[in-house]
Amino acid sequence: MFTDIVGYTRLMQENESATVGILKHHRELIRPLFVSHGGREIKTIGDAFLVEFGSALDATLCAIAVQNALYDRRLSRGEKLDVRIGIHVGDVIESKGDIIGDAVNIASRVVPLAEPGGVCISEQVCDQIKNKIPYQLVKMGKRELKNVRGTVDIYRVILPWEKLPERESEAPVLDKKRVAVLPFSNFSPDPNDEYFSDGLTEELINRVSLVRGLEVIARTSAMNYKKEKKSITQIARELNVGTLLEGSVRKAGNRIRVSAQLINANTEGHLWAETYARDLQDIFEVQSSIAENVAEALKLKLLEVRERVEPTADIDAYTMYLRAMQLLHEGTKASCKESISLFKEAISKDPTFVHAYAGLSRAWHSMGPGTSRADFTMCVSRAEAAARRALDLGPRSAEAYTAMARVHGALDRFEEEHRELEKAIQINPNLVEAIRELGWYYAVFGRFDEALECLRRACSLDPLDPGSGLNLTMVLRVTGRVDEALEVVRGLKELHRRRPSVYFQTACCYLQKKDFGKARVELDNGLRFEHDDWFLRVFRGVTYALSGRREEAQDELRDLMEDESEARRLGAQAWIRTALGDLDEAFEALMRGAELHSWWGLIKFDPLFEGLWKDPRFSEFCKKVGLPP
Numbered sequence: 001m002f003t004d005i006v007g008y009t010r011l012m013q014e015n016e017s018a019t020v021g022i023l024k025h026h027r028e029l030i031r032p033l034f035v036s037h038g039g040r041e042i043k044t045i046g047d048a049f050l051v052e053f054g055s056a057l058d059a060t061l062c063a064i065a066v067q068n069a070l071y072d073r074r075l076s077r078g079e080k081l082d083v084r085i086g087i088h089v090g091d092v093i094e095s096k097g098d099i100i101g102d103a104v105n106i107a108s109r110v111v112p113l114a115e116p117g118g119v120c121i122s123e124q125v126c127d128q129i130k131n132k133i134p135y136q137l138v139k140m141g142k143r144e145l146k147n148v149r150g151t152v153d154i155y156r157v158i159l160p161w162e163k164l165p166e167r168e169s170e171a172p173v174l175d176k177k178r179v180a181v182l183p184f185s186n187f188s189p190d191p192n193d194e195y196f197s198d199g200l201t202e203e204l205i206n207r208v209s210l211v212r213g214l215e216v217i218a219r220t221s222a223m224n225y226k227k228e229k230k231s232i233t234q235i236a237r238e239l240n241v242g243t244l245l246e247g248s249v250r251k252a253g254n255r256i257r258v259s260a261q262l263i264n265a266n267t268e269g270h271l272w273a274e275t276y277a278r279d280l281q282d283i284f285e286v287q288s289s290i291a292e293n294v295a296e297a298l299k300l301k302l303l304e305v306r307e308r309v310e311p312t313a314d315i316d317a318y319t320m321y322l323r324a325m326q327l328l329h330e331g332t333k334a335s336c337k338e339s340i341s342l343f344k345e346a347i348s349k350d351p352t353f354v355h356a357y358a359g360l361s362r363a364w365h366s367m368g369p370g371t372s373r374a375d376f377t378m379c380v381s382r383a384e385a386a387a388r389r390a391l392d393l394g395p396r397s398a399e400a401y402t403a404m405a406r407v408h409g410a411l412d413r414f415e416e417e418h419r420e421l422e423k424a425i426q427i428n429p430n431l432v433e434a435i436r437e438l439g440w441y442y443a444v445f446g447r448f449d450e451a452l453e454c455l456r457r458a459c460s461l462d463p464l465d466p467g468s469g470l471n472l473t474m475v476l477r478v479t480g481r482v483d484e485a486l487e488v489v490r491g492l493k494e495l496h497r498r499r500p501s502v503y504f505q506t507a508c509c510y511l512q513k514k515d516f517g518k519a520r521v522e523l524d525n526g527l528r529f530e531h532d533d534w535f536l537r538v539f540r541g542v543t544y545a546l547s548g549r550r551e552e553a554q555d556e557l558r559d560l561m562e563d564e565s566e567a568r569r570l571g572a573q574a575w576i577r578t579a580l581g582d583l584d585e586a587f588e589a590l591m592r593g594a595e596l597h598s599w600w601g602l603i604k605f606d607p608l609f610e611g612l613w614k615d616p617r618f619s620e621f622c623k624k625v626g627l628p629p
Helices: 009-015 016-036 056-077 102-113 125-130 189-208 219-225 232-239 278-296 313-332 331-351 356-366 372-393 398-410 414-427 432-444 448-461 467-477 480-493 500-514 516-529 534-546 548-562 564-578 582-596 606-612 615-627
Strands: 001-004 038-046 048-052 083-087 093-095 098-100 121-124 136-144 149-159 179-180 243-252 255-264 269-279
Touching: 001 016, 016 048, 016 056, 038 083, 038 098, 048 102, 048 582, 056 121, 056 125, 056 149, 056 269, 056 356, 102 149, 121 125, 121 372, 125 149, 125 467, 136 278, 136 432, 136 564, 179 189, 179 219, 179 232, 179 564, 189 243, 189 269, 189 278, 189 313, 232 564, 255 278, 255 500, 269 278, 269 331, 278 313, 313 331, 313 356, 331 356, 356 398, 372 615, 398 414, 398 432, 414 432, 432 448, 432 467, 432 548, 448 467, 467 480, 467 500, 480 500, 480 564, 500 516, 500 534, 500 606, 516 534, 534 548, 534 564, 564 606
Parallel strands: 083 121, 179 243
Antiparallel strands: 001 048, 001 083, 038 048, 093 098, 121 149, 136 149, 243 255, 255 269
16 A cells, blocks of 8 residues: 655645645654554655555555545644545565555556545455445546556545545546646745746747647636646546646756656646756757657657747747736736736846737726726837737737737727738637637627627637636627526536625526526625625625616726726616616717727627617717627
8 A cells, every 4th residue: 555645745845844734734643553453664755655555455444534534624623635545455565664566657647546535456456355335436447557567457445525526437438639738846945936837838838839739728717726736637627638847947048958748638648758957048949858758659640840949039028928927917007017027027138038028008098908098008009019020020920910919909900910810820729718708799699699709719718717607608698699608607606605706797698587586686796705796896886776676786886987997887777777768868978988999899689789789870980889780
């Protein structure tokens, strides 16, 4: 029997003294259990135990007792310590107090297959204990184990607090051409260098996207597993991928050490693994080599030259760019401002750095919404200048075309937006941001079949990010497929329980069904998590208006009109005044919103705006923003 603490290295990095104390208590807790079940402790290997038993049944009962004790301790003391246990049976050779042999090797390879807090056993163990323990055994199928010839059938012991997987033994084979690049672990001496491991992960996602025929999971979903303690099997099923790329990076001074391994999620066998010890200057060569090895392992080809050249010859500019991207992904105004400074500094070091210009455009675009008219114009103007420079320098950069498309979209230049998005996707078929935006473009113009196709593909490539799912929900709702929209948004709510947007989108569905009671419940639930969320408050006002509570709707609007952002004030007025039937005020807000390029993209098709459609002023509004009448 092997035991292994999940994420021990990470725990040590986070708090070494606390982890040493927990390890001491852990050993004090489980060592007596080895003895009471007839086990002989052979050795400890860091945080792991190797224990020998006289029978497979004793070993399994001991493993269950260990997990029960640790589970009780987690409940009572809140300790964040999970252990995996693996068991195999076979002959061993004893040598100087140690044991060696195939049986030991196989047991050590069974351990990583167990869930945190779980127990996995080989088929040989299963044969000896089935019908002898009061726990169900579920077959996980054949697995290729590292440095072990052939495959081994693995079983999972279902412990009392674990859910029985549905028909796990008949789980479908996952598509090997769907790939996830998991966050590379940061083993650098300086924890502040974590931006580098995150940046390497994102860059590898972009490089692997060059492999023809692959579907590559987007960064947003992949980064969800940065601190998740989940098995390869569980991650693969959640993302519906058949292949995973994982690894680690250590940056010390001007040297890097990158380890990478490609894993077949159906067998958990390694398809390829390699370690690179190089100068920091060689990072682009390492990225290209990893992408080429992924292609070779999957018997596929890289796309024709897109960005096979180094993005910059200045490694300082590159590290600044990686840090700027990390800040941009944080999504706050403060982090966005800081990212702009770093993008500019990277560009000053290398004025031909296409990625930095595209990132700078994205950052300025992010600063625009919710600002004053003057600030919006300034931000979008700077975003456009950076995007145009990126395109001038990199006419084969998907990121540059996407940056330019965002600017066109912000200014209601729809045909130009459409053109740039199609170019971006032609270059990189896995670029989720472009696919999602193209889907939204189609929806705005009523091309709903094409919109749904794009948005479903975006959801497939980025299943854990709510953005594509929320867009899909909105398009399904306005096309009358409200029950299907509710099904999508319920799934999003399971993943993002504290996110206000899933609640107001659910409320919109119920408003369209004229179930005002359920709409109000959803809004109240969302406001528990974010009491001042603008969207939730607007739709609370809409719900009041549609359910005949006019005075409360007007009170809500009055409060919303105190907002410092003119765009938000106009949006609140358009939604709530339309619901109240006050069309003069609604059109006044819409026309001003058209000047600010701030209006509801699906306004032509959303039944919640149906009261406006027959008014002559609606055609005038459509003409003003570039929609067909």
